Amino acid sequence: MNPRVVSSYVGLLLGIVAVLMLAPVGIAVFDGEPRTVSAYAFSAFCCVALAFILRRLGRLRPEDEIHRKDALGVVGFTWLALGILGGLPFIIEGSIPNIPSAIFEAVSGFTTTGATVVSDVDGLSRATNLWRCLMHWIGGMGIVVLFVAVFPQLGVGAKHLFKSEVPGPTTEGLRPKIKQTATALWWIYGSLTALATVLLVLAGMPLFDAICHAMSTLGTGGFSSKGASVGAFQSPTIDWIINAFMLIAGLNFGLYYGLLRRKWRTFYRNYELRFYLTVNLVVIGIVAVSIFEKHGTWSDTIRHATFQTLAVTTTTGFMTEDFDTYPNIARFALFCCMFMGACAGSTAGGLKASRVFVLGKVVLRELSVVVRPHQVNAIRVGNGTVSQDVARGIATFFAAYFFLFAIASFILVALDLDLMSAMSATIACLSSVGPGLDAVGPTQNFGFIHGAGKAVLCLCMIAGRLEIFALFAIFSARTWRR
Amino acid sequence: MRVLILGAGEVGRHLARSLSSDANVVLLDADAHALAIAEDELDVLVMEGNATHRDALEAAEVKGADLVISVAGEDAVNVAACVLAKNLGARRAVARVDDPGFYRGPLGVERGVAGIDACVCASRLVGVDLLRLVNRVEVGWTSTFVGGAVHVGVVEIGDDSPVAGGPIGRLGTEAASITRAVLRGDSIRLPSEVTSLEAGDRVILGGPPVGVAGVARSMRGRGSNRVVVVGGGDVGLQLARALSALTREVSIVEESRDRCEALASDLPKTTILHGNGTNLAFLREEQIGLAETALAVTGSDEVNLMASLLSNELGVEHTFALVHRPGYSSVYAHLGIDGTTSAHEVLSSTLQWLLPGRTVVSSSTLPDSDWSVLELRVPHNLPRQLRVRDLSLGASTRLLGVLPSTDPHIASEANPVLQGGEHLLVACPIRDRRTAERGVSRLESGTG
Numbered sequence: 001m002n003p004r005v006v007s008s009y010v011g012l013l014l015g016i017v018a019v020l021m022l023a024p025v026g027i028a029v030f031d032g033e034p035r036t037v038s039a040y041a042f043s044a045f046c047c048v049a050l051a052f053i054l055r056r057l058g059r060l061r062p063e064d065e066i067h068r069k070d071a072l073g074v075v076g077f078t079w080l081a082l083g084i085l086g087g088l089p090f091i092i093e094g095s096i097p098n099i100p101s102a103i104f105e106a107v108s109g110f111t112t113t114g115a116t117v118v119s120d121v122d123g124l125s126r127a128t129n130l131w132r133c134l135m136h137w138i139g140g141m142g143i144v145v146l147f148v149a150v151f152p153q154l155g156v157g158a159k160h161l162f163k164s165e166v167p168g169p170t171t172e173g174l175r176p177k178i179k180q181t182a183t184a185l186w187w188i189y190g191s192l193t194a195l196a197t198v199l200l201v202l203a204g205m206p207l208f209d210a211i212c213h214a215m216s217t218l219g220t221g222g223f224s225s226k227g228a229s230v231g232a233f234q235s236p237t238i239d240w241i242i243n244a245f246m247l248i249a250g251l252n253f254g255l256y257y258g259l260l261r262r263k264w265r266t267f268y269r270n271y272e273l274r275f276y277l278t279v280n281l282v283v284i285g286i287v288a289v290s291i292f293e294k295h296g297t298w299s300d301t302i303r304h305a306t307f308q309t310l311a312v313t314t315t316t317g318f319m320t321e322d323f324d325t326y327p328n329i330a331r332f333a334l335f336c337c338m339f340m341g342a343c344a345g346s347t348a349g350g351l352k353a354s355r356v357f358v359l360g361k362v363v364l365r366e367l368s369v370v371v372r373p374h375q376v377n378a379i380r381v382g383n384g385t386v387s388q389d390v391a392r393g394i395a396t397f398f399a400a401y402f403f404l405f406a407i408a409s410f411i412l413v414a415l416d417l418d419l420m421s422a423m424s425a426t427i428a429c430l431s432s433v434g435p436g437l438d439a440v441g442p443t444q445n446f447g448f449i450h451g452a453g454k455a456v457l458c459l460c461m462i463a464g465r466l467e468i469f470a471l472f473a474i475f476s477a478r479t480w481r482r
Numbered sequence: 483m484r485v486l487i488l489g490a491g492e493v494g495r496h497l498a499r500s501l502s503s504d505a506n507v508v509l510l511d512a513d514a515h516a517l518a519i520a521e522d523e524l525d526v527l528v529m530e531g532n533a534t535h536r537d538a539l540e541a542a543e544v545k546g547a548d549l550v551i552s553v554a555g556e557d558a559v560n561v562a563a564c565v566l567a568k569n570l571g572a573r574r575a576v577a578r579v580d581d582p583g584f585y586r587g588p589l590g591v592e593r594g595v596a597g598i599d600a601c602v603c604a605s606r607l608v609g610v611d612l613l614r615l616v617n618r619v620e621v622g623w624t625s626t627f628v629g630g631a632v633h634v635g636v637v638e639i640g641d642d643s644p645v646a647g648g649p650i651g652r653l654g655t656e657a658a659s660i661t662r663a664v665l666r667g668d669s670i671r672l673p674s675e676v677t678s679l680e681a682g683d684r685v686i687l688g689g690p691p692v693g694v695a696g697v698a699r700s701m702r703g704r705g706s707n708r709v710v711v712v713g714g715g716d717v718g719l720q721l722a723r724a725l726s727a728l729t730r731e732v733s734i735v736e737e738s739r740d741r742c743e744a745l746a747s748d749l750p751k752t753t754i755l756h757g758n759g760t761n762l763a764f765l766r767e768e769q770i771g772l773a774e775t776a777l778a779v780t781g782s783d784e785v786n787l788m789a790s791l792l793s794n795e796l797g798v799e800h801t802f803a804l805v806h807r808p809g810y811s812s813v814y815a816h817l818g819i820d821g822t823t824s825a826h827e828v829l830s831s832t833l834q835w836l837l838p839g840r841t842v843v844s845s846s847t848l849p850d851s852d853w854s855v856l857e858l859r860v861p862h863n864l865p866r867q868l869r870v871r872d873l874s875l876g877a878s879t880r881l882l883g884v885l886p887s888t889d890p891h892i893a894s895e896a897n898p899v900l901q902g903g904e905h906l907l908v909a910c911p912i913r914d915r916r917t918a919e920r921g922v923s924r925l926e927s928g929t930g
Contacts, residue, residue: 068522156525176484176506176527387514 001479005066006073008058009161011051013078013147017085018047023134024089024127036127039093047085066157068164069479075144075164076474079462082143083107086135095128100451107458108446109135110143111465112347114222114317114434115425115457117447121227126208129225133212139465140219140249140347141189142166149182158182164470167344167352174257188256189347193218196245203237217245220348222317222434229442230307231320236299239307239320250276250314250342271382272343276313276353279340283333284309287323290330313337315348317434317442324441331437338427338436339401349432349464351401355394358386362395400468405430408460415453425449429457430464483837484508486547486572488533488563489554490516493578493604496808496826497551497833498526510542511554533563536570545571551833553578564598574599576836578829582606582716588723589631591832600836604825608804609720611828612777613691615802615821616709616725619775621687621698625846627857627907628885629835630828634688634855634907636665636848637698641681645701649678650685657697660689662882663909665851670880670909686848686855688882688907692724699728708773710735710798712759712789713780714745717804721777726751733773735759735789759789771796779804790819841923843905847912854912855882858919861926862902868925870906871897875921876914882907 021044028036066074086106090096096105101117108115109132118124124132138146144165148158159178174181193214200210212225226232230242251273258266267273288298288305295301308323310316312334323334341350358381365377378385386394405426412422417439424436425446435442446454463471473479483505487494490511498507498520507526510533511517517528531538533554544550550567552560557579564575579585579601585592590606593599610630617624621635639646644653650673651658664676665684679685685701687694709725711718714736725732726749733753736742742756757764759778770776776793778786783806790801805811805824814822835843843857870881884898885905910918 156523159521159525176508177502177525179525180506 001069001073001474002064002067004058004060005064005070006058006077007054008060008064009066009070009074009147010077010081011054011058012151013074013143014047014051014054014081014085016143016147017082018044018051020134020138021047021089021131024131027130028125028127031126033125033127036089036093036125039089040127040131042092043085043088046088050081050085066154066160068160069473071157071160071164072470072473072479074161075466076471078144079110079466079471082110082139083458083462086110086131089131090128093125093128095124100454101447104446104454104458105132106135107461108429108434109221109223110139111432111461112136112139112219112221112315112349113429113432113461113464114216115429115436115440115446115461116223116434117445117454119445119447121224126225129212129223130208132223133215133219133221133225136219136221136223137193137215138219140221141186141253145182146186148179149186151179154179165466167349167465167467174254184257185253188253188260189218192245192248192256196241199241200238203241204235205233205238209233213242214245217242217316217318218249218347220246220249220314220316220342220346220432222311224318229319236303239303242318243303243306243310246310246314246316246318247280249316250310250346250348252343252345253347254345269382272354272357275357276343279337279353280309280313283313283337286333287326287330290327308334309337312433313340314342314346315350315431315433317428319435319442322441322443324435324437324443335424335427335437338424338431338433341431341433349430351398351431354381355397357381358391358394359398361386362391397468401430404460404463404468408456411456412449412453415450417449417453425457426460429460432461432464483548484543484546486510486539486542486544486550486567488550488552488560488567490520490528491553491555492806492808493553493826493829494551495520495524497553497830498524500830501833502526505548508542508547510538534559534566536566539563539567539570547572548574549833549837550575551578552576553829557581557584561596561598561601565596568597574836576600576602576833578602578604580604580716582720588720591629591631602829602832604829605716606720607828607832608779608823608825609717609724610691611823612717612721612779612802612804613695613724615823616775616777616800617691617695617698618821619800620695620702623849624694625844625855626831627688627844627855628905629832631690632688632885632907633691633694634662634686634846634882635694635698637685637687637701639679639681639683639685639701643679643681643701645679646681647678650676653697653700656693657700660687660693660697662686662688662907663880665848665853668852670853670878672880684848684851686882686909692727696728707731707775708733709775709777710770710773710793712776712778712786712793713804714738714741714754715779715781717779718777719745719748721779722749722752733768733770735765735768735770760785760792762792765792765796771798773798775800775802777802777804781806783807783810787814787817787819790814791817794818841919841926842915845915848909852912853909854915856906856908856910856915856918857885858906858908858922860900860902860904860906860922864900864902864925868900869897870900873900873921873925874917875908876910876917879908879910879914879918879921882909 021040025040083103083106087102090102096102142165144161148162162178196214197210209225216223255267284305288301292301307320311318340356342348344352344354361379408426409423421439425440428436485505486508488510490509498509509526509528512532521528529542544567550572552563560577564577567575575598577598590603592601624633624635650661661673663686664671708731710733712735714734722732735755737758742754746754776798778789786803790803793801800820802821805822808826811822843859845856847854
C-alpha cells in the first residue's frame with residue numbers, strides 16, 4: 001500500500017463529506033437553529049481541514065497509480081473516517097452527546113444499517129434528521145462510487161476503488177469504462193429517489209419527510225424522521241409505495257440499466273431476482289398466516305406482512321408495526337432472512353441472494369456426490385455455470401461471515417446482553433438491517449449497549465458493508481508491505 | 483467511439499490498453515482466465531463468449547460498433563468473426579491473419595477481403611518495422627507513414643557524397659522518384675526547385691522501405707554491408723527478401739534443417755546457415771561478428787535476447803530484436819540492444835492508421851529543424867472536385883506526395899485532383915501544423 005496515494009484520496013473523499021454537510025447547514029439556517037448551524041458548519045470545517053492535511057501529507061506524484069492494495073486502503077480508511085466525522089455534528093449539537101453513541105449512529109447511517117441509539121427521534125432537529133437520511137443515501141450507492149463518477153479519469157485505479165466498495169460476488173460492468181458505470185448507477189439511483197419522493201408527496205407525506213424517507217428507502221437504510229417509523233403516517237398508500245421502493249432498492253441496479261436499454265429478457269430471466277422474489281413470497285406467506293388473527297382482514301395482514309418482510313429482506317429496517325411481537329415462527333423466519341439480505345449489486349447488505357442460491361446448489365451437488373462419487377456435476381445457475389473458484393470464494397465468504405457473527409455475538413453476550421438480543425443485534429448490524437429482536441427490537445434502540453459493544457457493532461456494520469475482506473485487509477501487515 | 487476487441491490475449495489486451503483512452507472498449511473472449519487478467523489491469527468492459535457465436539457478438543453490442551478487431555489465436559476464427567461482425571452491423575472490422583499465404587502483396591495489410599475492412603499480418607508488419615530500424619542505421623532518421631508502408635528518411639549530403647554538386651537525377655530515376663524535398667538551411671524546396679545538391683543539404687526521401695534505404699545508401703556513397711538474421715520464420719524470410727534487394731550480404735541462421743532447405747530454395751541470394759543462434763562456437767565459426775547488423779527474429783524472447791547479446795559481444799555494430807511479451811522492450815534497451823519491435827506495437831500503430839475520424843493520421847518532426855511531416859486524411863465525401871492547391875494548408879506548407887487509399891505508394895504530381903479517402907503527405911513548419919490540419923478537416927464539414 002502506498003500511503004501517499006491512500007492519504008491523498010481519503011482526503012479527496014472527505015472533501016465530498018464536507019460538501020454534503022452543507023445540506024443540513026442550509027436547513028438549520030432555514031429553521032433558525034444557530035446551534036445546529038454551528039455544529040454542522042464546524043463539522044464540515046473539520047472535514048475540510050482533515051482533507052487538506054491528508055492531501056498535504058499525500059503529495060501525489062504524477063506516476064502514482066491506485067493499485068488494488070491502495071484501493072482497499074482508500075475504501076477501508078474512508079469508511080472508518082466517515083463514522084467519526086459523520087458523528088461529529090451529533091456530539092457538537094448535543095443531540096447524541098455520548099461519543100461512542102454518536103459514532104455508532106453515523107456508522108449505522110453510512111452503512112445503511114439504520115440501527116439507532118436515539119430514543120426520541122421526533123425530538124431531533126430537521127437538520128439532524130436530514131443528515132441521518134443523507135448518510136443512508138450516500139452510503140447506499142457508495143461514496144467511493146460517487147467519487148469515481150464525478151472525479152476525472154482515474155483509469156484502472158477507479159476500477160479497483162469501485163470494486164472495493166461495491167458489494168456482490170461479481171461486479172458487473174454496465175458500460176465499457178468504470179466511470180461511465182458509476183455515473184449510470186448514480187443516475188438511476190438519483191432518479192429513483194426523486195420518483196419515490198414525488199410519489200410519497202402525492203400520497204400525502206410532507207415534503208421534508210418524503211425526501212428523508214425516499215433517501216432512506218433507496219439506500220435501504222432505515223432511519224426515519226418519525227419515532228414510529230413509517231407506521232407514524234398510518235397510510236396504506238405510503239406503505240405500499242415504500243414497499244415497492246424497498247423492493248426496487250433490493251434488486252440489482254444493473255438490471256435497471258438493462259431495462260433502460262430494453263433488455264427485458266435479462267431482467268425477468270435473472271436467476272437471482274427469481275430466487276429472491278420466491279424467498280420473499282414464501283416469507284410473506286408465513287408471516288401473513290401467522291399474524292392474520294391480529295389484523296382480521298387480509299388486506300391489512302398482507303400489507304403489514306409484506307412491509308415487515310421487505311423491510312428485513314431488503315435490509316432497510318423500517319417498520320409499520322413491531323415485528324418482535326409477532327408469533328415465533330414469523331420472528332424466526334425474519335431472523336433467518338436477516339442473514340441473506342437482498343440481491344448483489346443493490347444497495348442492500350447481507351450475504352446476498354445469489355450467494356445463498358449458489359451455496360444451496362453446492363450443497364445439493366455435494367449430496368449427489370455422496371451417492372454417486374464418480375459423477376461430475378456443474379453448478380448451474382440461470383443460463384450459465386459457476387466456476388469452482390467462484391463457488392469456493394462464496395463458501396469462504398460464508399465462513400468468514402459466520403465467524404464474524406459468532407465472535408461479535410460472543411463479545412456482546414460477554415457484555416451481558418441476552419442470547420437472542422446479542423445474536424440479532426450482531427446480524428442486524430452485519431447485514432445492515434437495523435432493528436433486531438428482543439432488547440434491540442424495532443421499537444427499542446441500541447443506546448443501552450456498552451461502548452465496547454457499540455465499537456464491535458460498528459466494525460460489524462462496516463465489515464458487512466464492505467463485504468468483510470476490504471475492511472480487514474487494511475489491518476493486515478501484507479497490505480502495508482511495499 | 484465504441485471498439486469491440488475479440489481475443490483477450492497479449493495482443494488484445496495491448497490494443498485495449500492503447501485504445502481505451504480514446505474509445506469505449508469491450509473485450510470478448512471465451513477464456514475466463516485471460517479475461518480475469520484483462521479485468522484486473524484495464525478500464526474496459528470484459529465479456530465471456532466465443533467470437534464466432536452470434537449471440538455472444540450481439541450481447542457485446544456489435545451492431546453499430548465503430549470498430550471490431552479480431553485478434554484471437556486462429557486466423558480462421560478472426561476472419562469468421564469479422565465477417566459475422568460486419569454482417570451483424572459493425573461499421574468496420576479488422577482481422578489479424580498471420581498466414582502469409584493469405585496475402586497477395588508484401589505489405590501485411592490487405593483491404594476489402596471478404597468484406598473485411600482490413601486484414602493485418604503481424605509477422606509482415608514487424609518485418610516492415612524492423613526494416614525501419616535497419617533504415618535508421620542507414621539513413622540516420624526515419625519515420626513511418628501509411629501504417630508502415632511508406633518510410634520517410636532524411637539524409638545529409640556530405641562533402642564526399644557522390645551527389646554533392648550535381649543534380650538529383652544523377653543517381654537514376656529511382657532516386658529522383660523517392661526524393662520528396664530538400665531541406666536547405668531553414669527552408670524546404672521541392673526537387674523541381676533544386677538544380678543541384680550542395681554539401682550540407684538534407685534530402686527528404688519518402689517511399690517504400692527498401693527503396694529509401696537503397697537510395698540513402700547510394701547518396702552517402704557507402705558500399706554493401708553484411709546483415710545476419712537469426713530465425714528463419716516468416717519474419718526472417720520477409721526481411722531477408724527485402725534486405726537482399728539492397729544488394730547486401732544477407733545470412734539467415736535457422737535451427738530447423740527442413741526450414742533451412744525451404745529457405746534455401748526460396749532465397750537464392752541469401753546465405754542459409756543451419757545452427758543455433760545462441761551457440762557461441764557456431765556464431766564464431768560463421769564469423770557473425772563481421773556483420774554490421776544483426777536481427778534476432780525467432781519465436782522465443784529468450785533466444786532473441788541471447789542471440790542479440792552474443793552478436794553484440796562478437797562485435798556486431800547494430801543489433802535489433804523482435805519482442806513477443808509487451809513490456810520486455812525496456813529490458814532489451816537496458817542491455818544495449820539498439821532497437822526492438824513487437825507485434826503488439828505494430829498492430830496498434832497500424833490500427834491507429836486504420837481508425838476513422840482523425841485528420842492527422844501520423845506526424846513526425848524532422849530532426850534539428852522546425853519542420854514536421856504530416857499524413858493528412860482526406861474525407862471520403864468531398865463537397866466538389868478539388869485540387870490540392872484549393873486547400874488552405876498554410877503558405878509555407880509543401881506537398882510531398884499523395885497516398886491513394888487503395889494502393890500504398892506515393893504519387894508525386896504537383897497539384898493533383900483530390901480523391902476521397904486518400905492521404906496527403908505534407909511538410910509544414912511546426913507552428914503551421916494546426917493550419918494544415920484545419921485545411922483538410924474543413925472539407926468534412928463541407929465548408930472547404
